[in-house]
Amino acid sequence: MFPGLSTLFLILSGMEFLIGILGNVFIGLVLCSECVKNQKTSLFDFILTGLAISRISQLLVYFLQSLIMGLHPQVFAIFKLAKPISLLWRISNHLTTWLVTCLSIFYLLKIAHFSHSLFFWLKWRMNRVILVMLAFSLGFLILDILLLETFSDLFWNLINEGNLTLAESKTHYIKIEILLSFSYFVPIVLSLLSLFFLFQSLVKHTRNLQLNFVGSRDFSTKAHKRAMKMVTSFLLLIIVHFLFTQLTNWMFHRFLDNKFTKFIMLVLYVFPSGHSFMLILGNSQLRQIASKVLKHLKIFLKRQNPLDL
Template sequence: WEGISIEFSAGVVTNGYIVALNCIDWAKSRTLTSYDKIITSLAFSRFCLQFFMISNVLSKVYPNIFDRFETLQPSLVIWMFTNQVSLCFASCLSVFYCVKIATFNQSLFSWLKLRLSKLVPWLLLGSILYCLVTTVAFTLFNCVSTNGTISDNKDNLLEFTFLIHSIGSIFPLTVFIASSVLLIISLWRHIRKMNLNSDLNPNFRNPSTDTHVRALKSVVSFFIIYNIYYVASTFSIGNLSYLNAEWETWVVSFISAAYPSVHSIILILGNPKLKLASGKILHSTNCCFKESFPADELLYF
């Protein structure tokens, strides 16, 4: 479980870093780009999700923590909302990538490219409202259905959590898959076209080919870890996970903790502003460390 703790710590640091840096930029200029608005919202939701995912891990290690229905219900409600918001914001990021990068001749794409900056705040707000509706429906249902024993209420709660999570995630999951597939197809076509031109004309070289290849790798990695996380988070819900062995619980918890951390690190490495700022922070930290512990002292230790 030490590895999972490291993942949680990395997720909190990386997502907190993205939020803090963009908030500082906003405080200075009072403006944020559409991309910065999306990744800041996504990072903040993941920052909160990391804390609430800890309770899920603790429930596997110490099952008696959530024996009381009054403790289990609020925990699942908060987890469901933050998890759904995180998935929806990730879908918004995928749509943003698709509209900005993909090259299709359809009029819909041309219309979206021109108006995307104005639509982003509404996409984010719509995502929050959508998650509120699913969470409120979940809460109201459980308030009505808590008439049996504590054991029956707990089982009903876990079953309905599984149901709402699965149904409520269909829309953002579908949007994410559709936009990601369209973007992958567009990037793949562009790369093939550039390679074909290069084969026909040896003197022809388009420097954007390497950029598109890196973009394709980034999108594919995002696509893979998003879907893996969705499956892992679904199977981690309560008694419906069928995780009897400790190693199975560990694997699911490890995957669930890895997604918010790994993808946020990919976002930092792929964003020049975030990457440059993180490099400066690491350089300053290294300098402070050397000043605090001179070479002679380090050799002594």
Template sequence: MLPPVLIVSITIVAIEVIVGFTGNGFIAIINSINWIKNKTISSADMILIFLSTSRCILQVTIVIHIHSLYFTDVTKLASVYKAFGAVWMFVNHASLWFSTWLYVLYCVKIINFNQRLLLQIKLRISGMVPWLLLGSLVVSSMTSFPLLWITPSTYLCSSTGNCRENSTEHITNWDSSHLYLLLLYFTGCFIPLVLSVVTSALLIDSLWKHTKKMQCYKNSLRDPLVDVHLTAIKSIISFLVLYLSGFAAQILLTLSTSQSKDVWKVAVSLVIAGAYPSVHSIILILVNSKLKSEFRTFSRYFNPGKLLCLITLG
């Protein structure tokens, strides 16, 4: 029987997964339909398709992780556990890269650069996006698939179900394999996180300078560029806060097992890790005028009250 706090946390995670699947699925479907309908797609929408798809897969891995810790012995097989760990690491890193490229794109398109190199990037960024996405998948595979060649010490079980969780070998291997896992995790996260921080700093600096410049003019109308900057900055900051908190939660979960005595730590980590891909999908919809409009239409069309009336009348 699971402790009550874990039952509550798993229930919250289940709600987060439903919200995340709805939000990320909505983003992927709307942009894919527009791509097919218009025969073309913007760079931002292409990144959003990759990002939302990876987020859906990421939430599946969160559910599997909970299942492996508390509900089944299936993933205690070494080969299955290694495969799951590699997939989780791959989609985690890929999702982070996709988010980073989205905000780099915002930064390049919004900020006016004077340097020749940056101007060339600004002009060519749209054509670079498909290659950046492909490169992200390659880099993510390089920082995740090495997990297939390490021993998953958390679950030292054979195919017959014989486990050695209380052995000295278990403790020794736990140290080596988990340190290797954390090293790969940090390696895959470092560059995109630095790019995200730099991008947000550039946007904030640009907004500050632009706001001071606009104060020199006696214009009662709000400059639309300020709103664009503010929207981009809010989106980036929310992403950084969510990811950094989720990053810490994922590390705590990596160091946790089903035998963990700190139930509260595991419970809170599960909720935070599940919140990152879900809440950020909602933010992406709210800051994107096209997605926001489509979601309002979707909500009106699938209004639960109207649906209930139709069922009753039928």
């Protein structure tokens, strides 16, 4: 029934997948080539490279799920097949979210100016702070996976023993997933704090410039505003992504046979795809290289079609 809807869904999923892959592969290739050329890498490049890799894996998981939803949605009713897909989903989402949070903290420690001794201590040990955050996020991920695995096996055993119906199991499983998804609030709160302190630093910096009769178009002001835009874009995208992730999980478990349910998943591609292009536009190095690539591509296309105006 409605074979055209499944075809349309697969086409749209494929387009969003390719757009996201192009953006993240571009970031990864540029930063890896710079690392090989300079024989060293900065903390910023390390975070962006890790983010590009995690988003490529995230997009692969999304596209795999899109293929299953478009071709054989009944697979999700099979516990042994749905379980690893759900696990890959959580791992890729977790790594991507925390790496972007590390990027927000990096912007704060690199650009903001505060006279407090704690901020100086964190700023001086910025590399260690980011590494500790990543280690903390991995511990959080392990705990998250263990809890999800424990509850999944418990519900499955209760179904096999006849103590719990499949519908009741789905309801409890959704509740557990929603509860475990509150781990998103930790990186979201950290990014909100980064944005707040960046704003506080910008206000303080602007006030000092006005007291000293200096214009507000200096490098530090531009850096503050650029960092705030990047953190704000991440927050908006991650909040939308979080809400639609919960909605998607709920819809898949409650209305798996509904032909329109799968289209909700298309919104999930926006975060790993859209934010990568925001990073390219917000980084001067990536933006310049992207401009050169587009210019060479335009010249190549003109040579291939010399009669076109």
